[in-house]
Amino acid sequence: SPRIFSGIQPSGGLTLGNYLGALKRFAEKQDEGIETIYCLVDMHAITVWQDPAKLRQQTREGAAAFIASGVDPARSILFNQSQVSAHAELAWIFNCVARLGWMNRMTQFKDKAGKNAEAASLGLYAYPALMAADIMAYHATHVPVGEDQKQHLELTRDIAAKFNHDYGVEFFPIVEPLIEGAATRVMSLRDGTKKMSKSDPSDQSRINLTDDADAIAAKIRKAKTDPEPLPDTLDGLKDRPEARNLVNIYAALAGMTAAEVIAQNAGAQFGTFKPKLADLAVSVMSPITTEMNRLMQDPAEIDRILGAGADRAEAIARPILDQVYDITGMIRSR
Numbered sequence: 001s002p003r004i005f006s007g008i009q010p011s012g013g014l015t016l017g018n019y020l021g022a023l024k025r026f027a028e029k030q031d032e033g034i035e036t037i038y039c040l041v042d043m044h045a046i047t048v049w050q051d052p053a054k055l056r057q058q059t060r061e062g063a064a065a066f067i068a069s070g071v072d073p074a075r076s077i078l079f080n081q082s083q084v085s086a087h088a089e090l091a092w093i094f095n096c097v098a099r100l101g102w103m104n105r106m107t108q109f110k111d112k113a114g115k116n117a118e119a120a121s122l123g124l125y126a127y128p129a130l131m132a133a134d135i136m137a138y139h140a141t142h143v144p145v146g147e148d149q150k151q152h153l154e155l156t157r158d159i160a161a162k163f164n165h166d167y168g169v170e171f172f173p174i175v176e177p178l179i180e181g182a183a184t185r186v187m188s189l190r191d192g193t194k195k196m197s198k199s200d201p202s203d204q205s206r207i208n209l210t211d212d213a214d215a216i217a218a219k220i221r222k223a224k225t226d227p228e229p230l231p232d233t234l235d236g237l238k239d240r241p242e243a244r245n246l247v248n249i250y251a252a253l254a255g256m257t258a259a260e261v262i263a264q265n266a267g268a269q270f271g272t273f274k275p276k277l278a279d280l281a282v283s284v285m286s287p288i289t290t291e292m293n294r295l296m297q298d299p300a301e302i303d304r305i306l307g308a309g310a311d312r313a314e315a316i317a318r319p320i321l322d323q324v325y326d327i328t329g330m331i332r333s334r
């Protein structure tokens, strides 16, 4: 039966991109009745420097964002990665399965390491093997993510297949990425060719899950656009990245397709469309922000939820790890 795993890094404030590309869909999968396991990947976060106090705060804020987005810790498993040691244990084994040539092709490493790759951490390089371990420690079959994680999931499939082949077992499932909907790649509000990201130096480029209604409306009003009105057909958005981005955001927020949004707004000027989008964004995002703030009043309760989730996660992952040790020839005698 299908089992979903996905994760989010608590490495900074979350954005509308994380919400539409991930959190909203995580809640939908849970509501479809699929078994869902969701993780704040704090060990991935420290592949680049994290201030310890901020990491703790961001992990709690991330957990609050999951819950405020509709992930119910009673129906989904919600926890932080470092509380379940199976992730780190399986990651080591996958480090020994993955090939240097595979890792060298990872575009996210190249982007994040930048020009001075010699100064990047070894963890940043091994990052995708830990991600494969996150998923395979639960024998998850489906992984909802945004477009930017596609290459990492292909690597996960390659690692699982090589493990199965090398040890002559059919042990790890070959996962299916779920990259669906209108907002698999939400772009910057300042540059339609760049991904909306928590690490962009310009706060105007993104909507943060902590932004209040005024900030959301102002950022959408000031979003970069071209001077043309909206086209009559989807095709007309082809070479208009900023316009296409706003249409996609509208579609994802409204639960519509981009084609439906175009059909309803054909010929509209941005002077009309932007206020409509701002109202929609505020009406969807404000209740989430309010709920996040409420949950953040009680950090002990968030920690309790993460701990209880980790217990349930551990109960699934530990027997799988026991089998991995057996398959790989590690003596377990105590």
Ligand code: TYM
Binding pocket: 005, 006, 007, 008, 009, 010, 017, 018, 019, 020, 021, 022, 041, 044, 130, 131, 134, 135, 143, 144, 145, 146, 147, 148, 149, 152, 183, 184, 185, 186, 187, 195, 196, 197
């Ligand atoms: P992270 O923390 O960068 O992002 C979390 C999720 O949000 C999606 N996302 C976006 N979707 C649409 N538009 C955007 N602008 C946008 N920005 C981010 C990401 O695609 C992701 O789904 N490596 C992962 C975390 C991870 C993971 C895992 C995911 C660790 N282990 C196992 C799945 C399964 C990451 O850095 O996501």
